[in-house]
Amino acid sequence: MVMPFVAAAIAMLIATIPAGVVLYRGELAASVVAYEFITSVVVMVLALLAEAFKRPSLFELPVLLAVLLFGSGLVFVRAMERWL
Amino acid sequence: MIVNDIFSDILLGLAVLIVLASSIGVLLMRDAYAKLHFVTPAGLVAPALVVLAVLVQHGADEMTGEAFLALFFMILAGPFLSHATIRAIRVRETGDWRTARRGQVPAGEKEQ
Numbered sequence: 001m002v003m004p005f006v007a008a009a010i011a012m013l014i015a016t017i018p019a020g021v022v023l024y025r026g027e028l029a030a031s032v033v034a035y036e037f038i039t040s041v042v043v044m045v046l047a048l049l050a051e052a053f054k055r056p057s058l059f060e061l062p063v064l065l066a067v068l069l070f071g072s073g074l075v076f077v078r079a080m081e082r083w084l
Numbered sequence: 085m086i087v088n089d090i091f092s093d094i095l096l097g098l099a100v101l102i103v104l105a106s107s108i109g110v111l112l113m114r115d116a117y118a119k120l121h122f123v124t125p126a127g128l129v130a131p132a133l134v135v136l137a138v139l140v141q142h143g144a145d146e147m148t149g150e151a152f153l154a155l156f157f158m159i160l161a162g163p164f165l166s167h168a169t170i171r172a173i174r175v176r177e178t179g180d181w182r183t184a185r186r187g188q189v190p191a192g193e194k195e196q
Contacts, residue, residue, distance in 0.1 A: 004089075008096040008134075015104040018111035022119070029116035029173045033123060036165060037110050040127035041103055043158060044134050047151055048096075051138050059150035066154040070161035074168055081172035 005052035009045045016041050032076050039069050092137045099133040102126065116173050120166055127162045131155050 016038050023034035043062045050058035102125050109122035135151045142148050174181045 004093050004096055005137075008100050011100040012103050015100065015107045018107040022110055027116075029169075029176065030119055032169060032172075033116050033119045034110055036169065037107065037123045037126055040123065040131070040158065040162075041107075043154060044099070044103070044131055047131075047134055047138070047154060051141070051147060051151075056146050056150070059147055059154075062154040063150055063157065066157035066161070069158065070165060073161070073165040077165070077168045077172045081175045 005048045009048040009052065012041050012045050012048070028080060032080055035076060036073050039065070039073070043069065088140050092140045095133045095137040095140065099130040102130045102133070117170065120169060123166065124162060127158055131158050
């Protein structure tokens with residue numbers, strides 16, 4: 001059952017395009033929100049691809065990105081609050 | 085197995101629909117406060133559906149465990165990050181995150 005998971009991953013990547021537009025063209029606060037949105041979606045895309053290709057070792061990438069999502073998000077948010 | 089495949093496909097389809105709708109919501113909403121509402125479905129609900137789809141496909145094995153671990157970290161990070169983002173936006177706009185009562189200067193600001 002490779003196909004549904006790959007199709008879902010591709011569909012999710014396509015679904016990030018509207019948020020990407022906000023990230024590129026929006027004001028700073030909206031861009032940070034779009035960044036958080038896209039990072040959340042990319043965690044799912046990595047999990048879907050690892051599942052699709054049946055590689056358990058690749059499941060470490062979404063776990064790692066899920067952890068980094070918190071740290072990197074806070075870094076951006078604090079930078080926006082203090083310096084930008 | 086066919087029932088598992090169909091159930092898994094339905095869960096994946098729902099996850100994709102949620103992400104798509106949320107992304108359009110992020111694009112269309114007026115300000116960052118409103119846009120932030122659409123991060124939660126994509127950050128919490130859709131990952132839960134994806135992990136359920138993996139669980140249905142594989143049962144309880146190593147891959148499902150790691151998927152649940154990723155979901156756990158996302159559930160942990162989501163509310164904190166949303167709160168921190170709203171706080172930062174408010175500080176940028178008003179200079180302080182606390183609500184000032186009428187005629188009262190927020191703490192930390194000097195009265196002129």
